[in-house]
Amino acid sequence: MSKRVFTQTFGVVGAIIERDGKVLLVKEGAHTKTDVGKWNQPAGWIDVGENPAEAVSREVKEETGFDFELTGMLGVYSLLRKDRTDARGTPHAIKIIFVGKIGERQTELAGDTIGVKWFAPEEIYAMDLQTLRDLDIKKEVKDYFAGKRYPLELLRYTVSK
DSSP states (O other): OOOOOBSSOEEEEEEEOEETTEEEEEEEOGGGSTTTTOEEOSEEEOOTTOOHHHHHHHHHHHHHSOOEEEEEEEEEEEEEOGGGOBTTBOOEEEEEEEEEEEOSOOOOOOTTEEEEEEEOHHHHHTOOTTTBSOTHHHHHHHHHHTTOOBOGGGOOOOOOO
C-alpha cells in the first residue's frame, strides 16, 4: 500500500449493499488505528491507475468476502474528516458510492475487517461517531432508500498513453 498523505483530496469507492431492507456494514480492524471497532460501509482508496468500478468490487470482496455485481451509482460524496486532523493533514475524501448485488457464497475476510453485519436503516441513523466511522453513511443510506440511482455509464475511465 502507498503512503497516505492528506495534503489534497483523495479518491475513495464504497458500496451500499441492501438485502431484505437491511444494509451490510463492516467492522473496522486495527489497520485504521483511530476507527478500530467502528462500523463502516465496504469502502477503500482507489489505487493509482485503478478503474473505480473495479476498485469497489475489490474492496467489497476483501472486506465482506462476497463477490459484488455493480448495478448503478448512488452518488458522489465529499467527506472532510476534521476529527482526524494531524501532522499529515486533514483527510478529505471524494467518495464514489456504488450500489449492487452480492453473491450467496462468502469467503474469508481480508485483514482490514473483523466482522460484517446487516443493519436496519433506523439502527444506522441512531449511530454516532463512537460506533459509525463516517456520518455521511447516514446520508448515503437515506439516498439509497429514497431511490436515488445513476447509471454506471456516468463514470468514464480513461487511460492516456
